[in-house]
Every structure is written in C-alpha cells, then in structure tokens.
Amino acid sequence: MVLDRVLTRHWNEPQSWTLTNYLRHDGYQALAKALTMTPVEVIDTVKESGLRGRGGAGFPTGAKWSFIPQDDAKPHYLVVNADESEPGTCKDVPLMYATPHSLIEGAIIAAYAIRARHAFIYVRGEVVPVLRRLQTAVAEAYEAGYLGENIQASGFDLDLIVHAGAGAYICGEETALLDSLEGRRGQPRLRPPFPAEAGLYACPTVVNNVESVASVPPILLNGVGWFTSMGTEKSPGCTIYSLSGHVTKPGQYEAPLGITLRELLAYAGGVRAGHELKFWTPGGSSTPLLTAEHLDVPLDYEGMASVGSMLGTKALQIFDETTCVVRAVRRWTQFYAHESCGKCTPCREGTYWLSQIYADLENGWATYADLHNLLDIADTLNGKSFCALGDGAASPVISSIRHFRAEYEEHLSGGCPFDPRAAMLAAPEEVGA
Known part of the structure; x- marks a missing residue:
C-alpha cells in the first residue's frame, strides 16, 4: 500500500506554519466553499464522506455534528480536544506545530456547520511552542478576515480561543475537558445529558479531535469521492499513524486506513537491527496489546476489533524481544x-x-x-x-x-x-x- 499524504504533505516546507505558506497550497479555499453552502449541506457532506473521529472511538464526525439542535435559542459551542496525552501518541502536536492553519480552517467550517459563535482549542499547557504557534496563527487568521465578525463578507461571526490546560490525562475525556474549560477541576460528568445537549456552559457542544477537524477542509475541497477512494469501505480516508519504540525510523506516517503494521514497518525501516517484534499497541497504552501474529491485520476500526483490540489514537508502540x-x-x-x-x-x-x-x-x-x-x-x-x-x-x-x-x-x-x-x-x- 502506498503512503498518501494529505495532512502532512507540507510539513517539511520552510515556515510551513505561516498563513502565507498555507494560502499557497489552497488554504482557506474550503472555507470559501463552505460559506456558499448551508450549515446542513456542510454536515451532510461530512456525513456522506464517512469521516470517523480520529481521536479514539471512531464515531462518525458528521453524525456527531447533526446531533446539535438547529433551531434552538441557546448558544452553540465547538471545542477542539488537543489535550493529547495518551502514552505513545504524537500526531496532533506535530500537526498543530507544522500546519496550525489546517486546524483553524477546519474549526471555522465545523463551527459554521453547527452554528457556533465561539470555538475553543484546548491544548496541553506543557507544549508551549505549540501554544505560541497556534496563538500566532489565530492572530493571522483574524487579521486576514477568516475569524471575527462577518467572515469573508458571509455574515458569519466566529471567535476562536486557544486555551492552555494545566496538564491532566483525564482532561482528554471530553466531559472532564469541558469542566476544566469552565474553570473547575477536570472530572468526568455523568451522562446523559451528552455534550450535544448540555455541554460547555450547559449549552449544545461538539467536541472533536484535532485530526478530525483538520480532515474536514480537504474533504470539502476535493470532494466525497476523493476521500472515499482511500482507506476501506467502513473506514475511509487517510490518517496519521505514530510509530515509536524499537523501530528503526520512528515518526508520523500518514497512510490510508486499512494499512497493516507489516507495511508501515517496511516504510519505517523495520524493527531495530538485530531484533524481532515481541508485542505492540495499535492505539496507545489504553488499547489491548497485540503480538507478531497480528502483523497483517488491517489497521482500521473493524480490523482491530476483529482481534480484540482498538485502533484508538493509532499510536503504534513497538517492543522487541528485549522488553519485559x-x-x-x-x-x-x-x-x-x-x-x-x-x-x-x-x-x-x-x-x-x-x-x-x-x-x-x-x-x-x-x-x-x-x-x-x-x-x-x-x-x-x-x-x-x-x-x-x-x-x-x-x-x-x-x-x-x-x-x-x-x-x-x-x-x-x-x-x-x-x-x-x-x-x-x-x-x-x-x-x-
């Protein structure tokens, strides 16, 4: 299987994080297209694409957006969960660091679709360079008219706030994140009600992962057919896999869903020289670990479920025979x-x-x-x-x-x-x- 680069294709360019560079690669063109559509049409497009949440459970993103009431009087909120803290996971941080505008554009489109006036990006406070880069990118977007009032003369208003969390793993859980964002100690809430009904400030709220939101602009720009041509029938599109541990070339590898660990290891130079694979995690330490006999199982939601594990955050931690x-x-x-x-x-x-x-x-x-x-x-x-x-x-x-x-x-x-x-x-x- 060939590696496809969508979200990571400009990571290696000089000053990839700037608005100038992002605009050179069709940046904010998807937003311009979205603003010519109705919010319902944007939601339907994302639903038709089959985009599934890239943060763990794989819940359909468009379906999540559709749960937000379209005709109520309450404010609506979008919250981007950038509290990446699962051991072994490292995909959202480099994405925000290398191309923050891809996340910002996706957040604006998502907020437009759910009729939100305010959006938040909740980032781990420890990653100070990412915080600064996001804040700079948000300021650039305001100055260029992509945020604020009457965005691109469309009549749509949106304020985007970058919020630094205090560093707690539990805040990766969406309701604990909402409590933390409201200024309380981050602890999970009893559900129901779910965030779509009573989330931030007891108002309808969508909580999405960074990669999920950043995947939206390419879908609107290139079309549903383009997106579904990659990946599998039930798990379409590309995603970012993080390889770490006893591997020759650790790092982030963007590939279609359904690729196998054997194929990814071939791109990463295999297990470190002189050693062999003992066990590995498909989605960080919270997913059931697998062994060498699972090298050829598709790395998608259905494939992992078939062997009793989960795709999770796609944090592939590789351990060789020297590990206890x-x-x-x-x-x-x-x-x-x-x-x-x-x-x-x-x-x-x-x-x-x-x-x-x-x-x-x-x-x-x-x-x-x-x-x-x-x-x-x-x-x-x-x-x-x-x-x-x-x-x-x-x-x-x-x-x-x-x-x-x-x-x-x-x-x-x-x-x-x-x-x-x-x-x-x-x-x-x-x-x-």
Missing part, C-alpha cells in the same frame, strides 16, 4: 494510578492495587493468586468505571496476561527475568568473570 511485558504494563499501570481523578471507586482503588501487585511481580514476591487478582481487578475496572480511563487501565493487563501468561509465571519465582540483577543472583559464579 510485565515491566512495560507495570509502567502503564503506574501512569493510570497517578492520573486517575479519583471520582469513582473502581478506578481510584483498582489502579492503586494493580500497581501494588505489579511491584510484587517485578520483585518476585507475587503468587499465583495475584495473577487471579490482576484479572479480577481489571474486570472490576473494565466497563464499570465512570469514564474510559478504567477501561484503558484494564486493557493492557488483560491482553498481556492472555498473550504472555508464561512470562508472568516466570516472575513468580525470582522476579523479572529480564532484570540483569536477577541474572546475577541466579548465576553468582559468573559475576566478575
């Missing part, structure tokens, strides 16, 4: 225990006890009963927590035990077999040889 799977899952578990907001008991208590059992496993203090306890706690987390953080914490535990139970059992007798200290204790006569 127990230690890797322990690190992820520690992350989730630290990032749990504590609102619900299954997540607050479950992630804590998972991290304690993993410490015993790595130190050789665990028993067979602890393997049962891991699965029992993971089951309590999975689908029973207030938000998807519990599911994300449970996924690597359940999937790693399913694929590598023998390696877990090795930890019961002498700690981590991949730890050099364990090797020295097992063969003390070789120390100093």
Whole structure:
C-alpha cells in the first residue's frame, strides 16, 4: 500500500506554519466553499464522506455534528480536544506545530456547520511552542478576515480561543475537558445529558479531535469521492499513524486506513537491527496489546476489533524481544494510578492495587493468586468505571496476561527475568568473570 499524504504533505516546507505558506497550497479555499453552502449541506457532506473521529472511538464526525439542535435559542459551542496525552501518541502536536492553519480552517467550517459563535482549542499547557504557534496563527487568521465578525463578507461571526490546560490525562475525556474549560477541576460528568445537549456552559457542544477537524477542509475541497477512494469501505480516508519504540525510523506516517503494521514497518525501516517484534499497541497504552501474529491485520476500526483490540489514537508502540511485558504494563499501570481523578471507586482503588501487585511481580514476591487478582481487578475496572480511563487501565493487563501468561509465571519465582540483577543472583559464579 502506498503512503498518501494529505495532512502532512507540507510539513517539511520552510515556515510551513505561516498563513502565507498555507494560502499557497489552497488554504482557506474550503472555507470559501463552505460559506456558499448551508450549515446542513456542510454536515451532510461530512456525513456522506464517512469521516470517523480520529481521536479514539471512531464515531462518525458528521453524525456527531447533526446531533446539535438547529433551531434552538441557546448558544452553540465547538471545542477542539488537543489535550493529547495518551502514552505513545504524537500526531496532533506535530500537526498543530507544522500546519496550525489546517486546524483553524477546519474549526471555522465545523463551527459554521453547527452554528457556533465561539470555538475553543484546548491544548496541553506543557507544549508551549505549540501554544505560541497556534496563538500566532489565530492572530493571522483574524487579521486576514477568516475569524471575527462577518467572515469573508458571509455574515458569519466566529471567535476562536486557544486555551492552555494545566496538564491532566483525564482532561482528554471530553466531559472532564469541558469542566476544566469552565474553570473547575477536570472530572468526568455523568451522562446523559451528552455534550450535544448540555455541554460547555450547559449549552449544545461538539467536541472533536484535532485530526478530525483538520480532515474536514480537504474533504470539502476535493470532494466525497476523493476521500472515499482511500482507506476501506467502513473506514475511509487517510490518517496519521505514530510509530515509536524499537523501530528503526520512528515518526508520523500518514497512510490510508486499512494499512497493516507489516507495511508501515517496511516504510519505517523495520524493527531495530538485530531484533524481532515481541508485542505492540495499535492505539496507545489504553488499547489491548497485540503480538507478531497480528502483523497483517488491517489497521482500521473493524480490523482491530476483529482481534480484540482498538485502533484508538493509532499510536503504534513497538517492543522487541528485549522488553519485559510485565515491566512495560507495570509502567502503564503506574501512569493510570497517578492520573486517575479519583471520582469513582473502581478506578481510584483498582489502579492503586494493580500497581501494588505489579511491584510484587517485578520483585518476585507475587503468587499465583495475584495473577487471579490482576484479572479480577481489571474486570472490576473494565466497563464499570465512570469514564474510559478504567477501561484503558484494564486493557493492557488483560491482553498481556492472555498473550504472555508464561512470562508472568516466570516472575513468580525470582522476579523479572529480564532484570540483569536477577541474572546475577541466579548465576553468582559468573559475576566478575
């Protein structure tokens, strides 16, 4: 499969982030086209394209927009979720850094479609260079008449605000993000009501991922047929895959949905020299991990579901045979225990006890009963927590035990077999040889 570059095609150009460069490549032409259409026609076009949310669950973007009431008196809001914090995920940050105007144009079109007067881009506060670049791009858009009042003499008004979050994984969850944006502690809300009915300031709100919004202008500019000619029937279009870990050339690779990891690794130079693939995540640490036997499974929503995993954020973390799977899952578990907001008991208590059992496993203090306890706690987390953080914490535990139970059992007798200290204790006569 050939790599197609749509969102990333201008990343390597000098000053790719400037308005001048963006206009040179048909920038804001899609907005001009959208403003000649009615909001309903824009929504119908996005629905017809089959664009699915690029942030995790893959919910159809056009359908999400259509949930917003078209005839109510309440203000409508668009919120772009740029709080990219899933371990291993790195696609939204480089997109905003290299071509911020692609996101801004998409946000203006989305706001027009849902009849929003105000839009927000919620960015992680730690990525200061991205914040500055976005703020500069927004100022350029205001000056050029793409934001503000009577945009391009269309009668449409929009103000776009770049908001810096304080740095919490839980704020990647859309309702926790809305609470944070309102000035409260970021914690998930009970649903229903859903954001489309009562979101930001209790008004109808659409929350979309960065890549989802940035994908809209090319669809309007090039047409639905062009977009659906890439990818698969149920997962059309291109997307950005992040490859990290034990791979020769890590980075972002834009490709049609449905490409396989084997094909992506060929472009990335394969697993690092002298080593072989052991396990990998298709969509960050919160998705069930897979093994070398899944190299040829299509990287789309249906393909990943067929093998018991999820496409998620398309953060492909590659691990070779030198990696201890127990230690890797322990690190992820520690992350989730630290990032749990504590609102619900299954997540607050479950992630804590998972991290304690993993410490015993790595130190050789665990028993067979602890393997049962891991699965029992993971089951309590999975689908029973207030938000998807519990599911994300449970996924690597359940999937790693399913694929590598023998390696877990090795930890019961002498700690981590991949730890050099364990090797020295097992063969003390070789120390100093």
